[in-house]
Amino acid sequence: MNSMQRVLTALSQKKPDRVPLMLLFSHYGAKETGITIKDYFSNPDNVIEAQMKMHKKYKSDCLYAFSYASLELEAFGGNTIFFKDGPPNSSKPILKNLQQIEQLKVPEIMECPSLQRVLRTISGLKKEVQDTVPIIGVVMSPFSLPVMQLGFEHYLDMMQFHFGFFEKLMEINKQFCVRWANAQIQAGATAICYFDPVSSPDIVSPQFYKKTGFAIAKETIAQIQGPTATHFASGRCKEILEDVIQTKTAIACVSSLEDIGEIKNICNGRLSILGNLNGIEMCRWTELEAEKAVRDIIEKAGKNGGLLLAENHGEVPYYVQEKILLSIASAVERWGT
């Protein structure tokens, strides 16, 4: 089976030749390439070359077009802070007060250089692999983007005390999210990873999620012209799984704080799962520990398809050693068939 066949078989709840391995490499590509993270993301050719190299080297069953979350903030006029050894962060929030939401416009994708670079990356990857390897595009959910637009504290205050402004911002973000997702699909992305950490019960209560993050996800995902995976960026999802299934997403990402076997049982074939290697512990794992972690997940959740093995946060940390990634790859071959 090629990677696409393997992933599609798993998603149809059937047993593939081996469990698909979805190593989501973003800024890790800079380490592989030997250049700074800022330089790495400045040129789509760097990302295409590194993605192809890492796909072969680590036997990962996907290509990941994601660069960094604050790229979407850049589209709204914000800035990004780059580090030498970690994921880029958003700089100061673009909204200094809630009244500025009234003037906020939905960004034009064509006018944002960083979004254009991602689209060129996706097109380049598509030329390389056609339909043999899934290409994953990424959007921030309309419900989670305001953490960068406003800052977390102000966003939590707005949710609680200024619901009118919240609704206005959600309308803008929903439009942007749908346009950005569909632009990536048109450029060649196979599926969209819908990053929605704020919806996790770790961040808002399931009751609050039901009237906010859930309703927004349901409406947004329905307009995305391709399959989606909902990612909680290592946040837990067990308590909201029934609602997540209702959003018609194809995959949910499971936190390493959760029992992946239990989550798979709850899903019962209605949703596939992605996870749940602990990316933080991975930075200090030995090769034996890496193998054991892979084996445990496969034993708990690998039977009869429905599992995509991945790190749980949504990107492989910079400090994970090459030998650990190679161990993960060989453990999947050993235990995942």
Next chain:
Amino acid sequence: MKEMFKAALLDSDKIKAFSFLSQSFDLSQQGEAIVNLISDVLTEIGSDWEKGDIALSQIYMSSRICEEILDKILPENKDKESKKTNIAIVTLLDLHFLGRRVVKSFLRSSGIEILDFGAISSPQDLAEKAIQNNIQSLLISTLMYHAAIKVKEVRECFRKQNYNIKILVGGVPFIFDRNLWKEVDADAMGVSPADAIKILQLWKQE
């Protein structure tokens, strides 16, 4: 009584929370009893969050409401930060402030004075600032792994200066790897904001 106050906090209902206190206590006379109740309730809320029973948004709103209530009924509390304290809190390396904000509110609501260093990127700058302010207990909040491992550099800076200080770390990387605090040479880690209260009280007794 405690349960009703806790329920109001978890519902982010500050009017209900305040009116409950004003009905149950003589606000001008029973400041200490109110601080004790708030501290107890916040500790419980912290444990609930640690167990995954409540959300971060609830713990944040609860701590904010308690801080507001105390500032209102004990206005002298408002200026405590500027008074002499040897405890400080900082966000290391990035602009993720929420953890620091919640822990600070928890501590203030429990009557513990604390200096807020804001966000500092450089381990050297942080160590210098702590030494200048004669800090004995330093709380470091981080969100990302590459920030968390910089705590070791902070410790190294203190060592070079022969400066004795306790370091308490908290944040996502330490929750996902329960041994990381030892690797970065911290003295303790907190999972929930309430842990900071317990650990600081313990250190005070040493």
